[in-house]
Amino acid sequence: MSAAERIRVLLVDDQALFRAGVRMLVTSQPDLELAGEAANGAEGVQLAAETSPDVVLMDIRMPVMDGIAATTQIVENATKEGRTPPRILVLTTFDLDEAAARAIRGGASGFVLKDAEPEFLLAAIRTVHAGSAVIAAGATRELFQYFSSSEPVKPQPxxxxxxxxxxxxxxxxxxxxxxxxxxxxxxxxxxxxxxxxxxxxxxxxxxxxxxxxxxxxxxxxxxxxxxxxxxxxxxxxxxx
Structure with a gap:
C-alpha cells in the first residue's frame, strides 16, 4: 500500500506511556501511518495544521489546552481555510463523560474508551475515516440523554x-x-x-x-x- 493510501493518524495525549502503546499499534498496521504525536491540545492544534491528518485521536484531559478546546480549534481552523476537517475520535476513561459530550459538540465524530481492546480502536479509526460514525451513534445518544436534560433547546433551524x-x-x-x-x-x-x-x-x-x-x-x-x-x-x- 502506498503512503498516499494510508490513513494518517495524529495522536494527542499527555501520557507518554499511552502514546507509546498507540504508536506501536498504529505503525504495525499496513494501512495506517502515524502523522505525529502531541502531549497537549495546543501542540495538537499546531500539528494538525502542519500535517493535515485524516484522523485525530484526542485525549480529553490534558495540560495547556484540553481536548475539548483543541477539537473545536482544529475543526474551526480547517473550515476557515477551506479544508475538510480531520475526523476526531475522543479518548476518554468514562462511558458517560460530560467532557466527551462537549468535544462531540465541538466537532468530534465519536469517542472511544481508553481501555478499549486494540482491535476495537483500529476498527474505530478505519470506520470513522470511511465517513461512518455509526460506531458511536447509539452511545452518543445515551451520552446526550444523560447530560442534555437541563440545557435549553434551540429553535428549529x-x-x-x-x-x-x-x-x-x-x-x-x-x-x-x-x-x-x-x-x-x-x-x-x-x-x-x-x-x-x-x-x-x-x-x-x-x-x-x-x-x-x-x-x-x-x-x-x-x-x-x-x-x-x-x-x-x-x-x-x-x-x-
Missing part, C-alpha cells in the same frame, strides 16, 4: 424545513441511534435507499456524519421523544 417527510422520519430514527439495516426494517426500505436518504439529510443540514446528526437532534429538540413517548403510552393502552 430553517434548513430542517427543507427535509421531505420521509427524510424527517429517517432523521428521527437515525438520531435515536438506529443503524441503516434497522431503519430499513422499520421503514420497509432497502439499506441502499436508507443510505441515500441519510446522505441527502446530512447534505441538506450541513452535517458531516451521523454522530453530528445526533447532536443536532438533541440541540434542537428533534429526537422524536414526544412521539416515542406517545407511541409507548398507546401500546400500553393508556389514554393519558
Amino acid at each position: 430553517p434548513e430542517f424545513g427543507n427535509l421531505t417527510s420521509r427524510e424527517r422520519e429517517i432523521f428521527v430514527l437515525a438520531a435515536r441511534g438506529l443503524s441503516n439495516s434497522e431503519i430499513a426494517s422499520t421503514e420497509f426500505l432497502s439499506e441502499a435507499t436508507v443510505k441515500t436518504h441519510i446522505s441527502r439529510i446530512l447534505s441538506k443540514l450541513g452535517l458531516r456524519d451521523r454522530v453530528q446528526m445526533v447532536v443536532y437532534a438533541f440541540e434542537h429538540g428533534l429526537t422524536g421523544a414526544d412521539e416515542e413517548s406517545s407511541s409507548r403510552r398507546r401500546s400500553d393502552g393508556s389514554n393519558a
